[in-house]
Amino acid sequence: MILAVPGQGFCLWDSVGNAETQNRQSPLPVLLAHVDPDDTLVVADGDDLDWIDHHAALLPLCRTMERTRNSVIQQRGQFRTWLDRGLDTGEIMAGGHICWTKVAQGLSGRLGEFIARYSGPVRPRGHQIVIELTDGTSATGFMTPQGDLLKPEAIISNKAHLRKHMAAMLRRFASAIPHY
Numbered sequence: 605m606i607l608a609v610p611g612q613g614f615c616l617w618d619s620v621g622n623a624e625t626q627n628r629q630s631p632l633p634v635l636l637a638h639v640d641p642d643d644t645l646v647v648a649d650g651d652d653l654d655w656i657d658h659h660a661a662l663l664p665l666c667r668t669m670e671r672t673r674n675s676v677i678q679q680r681g682q683f684r685t686w687l688d689r690g691l692d693t694g695e696i697m698a699g700g701h702i703c704w705t706k707v708a709q710g711l712s713g714r715l716g717e718f719i720a721r722y723s724g725p726v727r728p729r730g731h732q733i734v735i736e737l738t739d740g741t742s743a744t745g746f747m748t749p750q751g752d753l754l755k756p757e758a759i760i761s762n763k764a765h766l767r768k769h770m771a772a773m774l775r776r777f778a779s780a781i782p783h784y
Contacts (some may be wrong), residue, residue, distance in 0.1 A: 632662045633637040647679045698778030713770050716778045726737040730759040746780035
């Protein structure tokens, strides 16, 4: 992630959320060297967006490019959604549209042959998510391309984050391979 600061230039932003001060004066082409980004998201308004527009020719063309001119609250929401799509080193996630349904038993989502289902609260505290195949059996026996076995159950502490965790689990399973 590259942070653009008008009047100071561009700097790298690490995964912990700290600007790397030694790179504060780096020109954008230097920071983008040897990087092939899949996505570009610019969140700015007013004079900040005008400053970014001045440097637009330096930005690489990407598969997904998004530009927002919304309120700060909307920008934060879009930025959070965009960051949730990010991958860790070596992580592979499946793309595609997740079909969400809300039935009497709770929320469920489907991606490919997998269904993520909210199976209710667990004791002492938390909420359980299970991944099943379309025939209703547990999605056991799947692994990441790196060989790590995937667990078809997860317990989360905050029900407000249910959809986000279900989506991440579905994308991990949809990109998984069977373990023999």
